[in-house]
Amino acid sequence: MTTTQTDGQWSNEERRIAESALKKAYRKETEALIANIRENAANVTRLEDVWQLHDFLSAKRHDIDGKYDDREDFLMFTLSKLIKTGLLDKSDLQGLAADKRAKVTVLTRM
16 A cells, blocks of 8 residues: 655655755855855955955855755745745656646645
């Protein structure tokens, strides 16, 4: 007898898919951030530039730390936000149950 996953439950396979998607988006975002910093580091010529870079990085860290919430209750919201911002594609969620993919799609339109 097989059990079905209820709306809020994620199978082990679905958790693996979601975790892989989150890692992909995180890697994409952090690589872009590092490239941006390397590109703009040559423009740091004054102490004020250092503090501005510090403030930018602090804000970015706060943004990134809050963006990748992998708790099951928030996972569909997290995935939809990452799709909306272009860090993920719907194809990255292949293998999730159809109802979960549909909910993520709906949330990307909000």
